[in-house]
Amino acid sequence: MDTLDWTAKWADYTPDKIALTSYDANKSYTYSDLHTYANRLVDKFTALKLEEGDRIAVLAEHGLEYMVLFVACQRMGLIIVPLNYRLSLNEIGKLITDCTPSLCIYNSNHKDHAEHLPIQNLKTVSFEALEDYFENSECPTSRSFKIKEDNPLFIFYTSGTTGSPKGVIYTNKMLFWNSLNTSMQLGITFRDSTINTLPPYHTSGWNVFITPLLHKGAHIGMLEKFDAEKILCLLELNKTTLFMALPTMLLMMQKTPVFKDVNLKKLRYIISGGEKVPSELVSFWKNEKNIYIRPGYGLTEAGPSITSLHHKMAELKPNSIGKPNFYLDIKILNQNGDTVKVNEVGELCIKGDIVTPGYWNNSVKTSNKIKKGWLFTGDFAYSDAEGFLYMKGRKNDMYISGGENIYPQEIEVQLELINDIKKAVVLSVKDEKWGECGIAFVTSESKTLSVLDIRKNLTTNLVAFKHPKYIFILDDIPLTSLGKVSRKKLYKYFNAIKSEQ
8 A cells, every 4th residue: 555545544544434525516425435436437547548647637626526536546647637617618728739638527517618629539528427437336456556756646737817827747746745744834633624615727726725634534525616605604514624715715705794603613724825815804804703814825836835824923924924834945036046135035946845847848947947956936025034934026027117126016015005995906017218117906995086096195105116107996806716816807908998098
């Protein structure tokens, strides 16, 4: 029995313990079920002549059958490619062309896309058919598997909010060390439970809580789509101990009618990230529900659990992403490749077994991002005197206006300090006079707030050359399917306004 085959271990130790629960299907699998069903799926894939290294593209929401697929693929050395089912057929087609899968598995509601993918003779099968097979076929012969740590397990295509998606390779080694980092920081045990509402096409939907809790033999609840009111009720009903949510999701939850009625006393803390976690959000949940929010930092190319801020430091170190997790090294470098001083901004670099070996079919991008084992994240950060890290924004987001380096996140913080502004996003565009200039998009519930009011406020809090040239007041900030800011849509809006002018 291989040490990376966690499901087989727990099927031996605690076979009758509930491993997975689908709150959509009102159905559960024990660890014994998960182990047996995965072996039956291995038999099916063997009959389909799938071999180690073959890719399986998946167009489906998260669910029990997806978890069975995960275990079966890990045992066979197959690579899961979770596709973003919200993309257009043309966009999905480009990803399929890049990863060239041997099989496509789909949920029935994505059948149309699955049947029109741009690869001739691509085998397709529905999850419904596979589920019927592994739940009802005869028991397979007992066997063990040698899971290789360097074998790829996933290809995650990055969200592509600023460019074309790239396929990040995720290995069994990354899975193992990320699980250790997460478990050590959060003290995860077999007694813990979570409810996952994150999509499977993002690393967070697998590797923030699902795989670490699977490693620990804990319980994983699953909900296909995020529903703020429903998730609050399920967290209360199931006495859930750990939960992951983006700041946008937490804001939606606290605005629901049931928020005041649930106490969530078993919830040890909530992990949040993916975008800046406002200090007022941390304070609100602590004051209203006595629940700690632990901000952190991660990215698809590593972990994703890279840093974590201890929950008791969240209010003492507002806006910090915490300290590096246990089994990794970091350094912050300036543009000359030298280590920066305390409170000096530079590019955050990461080294460890949680770092991807590279991008699928993209050796040039790999060599540009990973140098001598160090992943150059493209994120600007700095460290205070106590070693707490703070993000300054994406390297690609920084722009130079009139010879000055300008960090959008700094401007966003100042904008959000204005009483009537709820959310601010700052982007950059080319400018004939200054080279580049800033565009600010803000949301407000005030009917009277004007662009002039915003400019007056910035005058007293921000040096003039950092002021955005353009400011737009919107009803909402457009988001991606994961809940992150959609820069593509904001640029499209700006370009449309400029064209009209």
